[in-house]
Amino acid sequence: KAGVTQTPRYLIKTRGQQVTLSCSPISGHRSVSWYQQTPGQGLQFLFEYFSETQRNKGNFPGRFSGRQFSNSRSEMNVSTLELGDSALYLCASSIRHGAGETQYFGPGTRLLVL
Amino acid sequence: AQSVTQLGSHVSVSEGALVLLRCNYSSSVPPYLFWYVQYPNQGLQLLLKYTSAATLVKGINGFEAEFKKSETSFHLTKPSAHMRDAAEYFCAVSVRGVGNYQLIWGAGTKLIIKP
Numbered sequence: 001k002a003g004v005t006q007t008p009r010y011l012i013k014t015r016g017q018q019v020t021l022s023c024s025p026i027s028g029h030r031s032v033s034w035y036q037q038t039p040g041q042g043l044q045f046l047f048e049y050f051s052e053t054q055r056n057k058g059n060f061p062g063r064f065s066g067r068q069f070s071n072s073r074s075e076m077n078v079s080t081l082e083l084g085d086s087a088l089y090l091c092a093s094s095i096r097h098g099a100g101e102t103q104y105f106g107p108g109t110r111l112l113v114l
Numbered sequence: 115a116q117s118v119t120q121l122g123s124h125v126s127v128s129e130g131a132l133v134l135l136r137c138n139y140s141s142s143v144p145p146y147l148f149w150y151v152q153y154p155n156q157g158l159q160l161l162l163k164y165t166s167a168a169t170l171v172k173g174i175n176g177f178e179a180e181f182k183k184s185e186t187s188f189h190l191t192k193p194s195a196h197m198r199d200a201a202e203y204f205c206a207v208s209v210r211g212v213g214n215y216q217l218i219w220g221a222g223t224k225l226i227i228k229p
Contacts, residue, residue: 004157033216043204043219056216090157099208099215100146100165105157 004106025093050097120220137205
């Protein structure tokens with residue numbers, strides 16, 4: 001079974017631009033979570049989608065948004081990019097939403113904001 | 115509120131030595147606990163998961179962890195370190211409840227293997 005795929009793998013943007021990242025979960029997985037990873041802040045939860053509905057949201061500004069499609073693929077969007085948005089963005093999928101569910105991670109998208 | 119503390123941002127051991135990575139959690143209800151590993155330039159991979167079935171959990175690559183409720187700990191061990199174990203390790207906690215949940219992550223521990 002194919003793993004979680006994320007596109008693009010690397011991205012360079014300038015301040016003020018917007019960016020859209022894509023995540024394709026493992027086949028049959030209906031829950032997708034997004035994380036931001038930086039050396040200073042570690043892993044921070046952005047949001048989780050299940051059956052096209054946002055089930056949970058982390059403590060990020062409204063510039064960060066996401067959505068999930070009927071085939072469970074998910075996108076996240078960051079508008080008005082800031083230098084501090086430079087990070088590795090990780091997507092993880094699980095079969096369903098619930099405590100104890102194992103999350104399977106993609107390789108991440110590394111975003112550099114100049 | 116749940117939280118996870120990983121003691122030591124960096125741990126260095128010699129090849130062949132015991133690996134011990136510490137994780138303490140706080141939770142008001144019985145938790146689910148996870149250890150993940152991240153190799154350079156890769157995503158996270160599940161090493162093992164505690165779901166209350168057994169306190170000693172065996173994972174991949176020879177790792178295991180023991181859930182100790184009295185100490186609120188879930189330390190990760192491996193009897194003999196290999197060079198390929200050099201990576202960053204993350205402990206996470208999730209709590210069973212009604213409604214939403216999210217994984218709470220520790221800050222991570224980088225494991226350095228000395229030849």
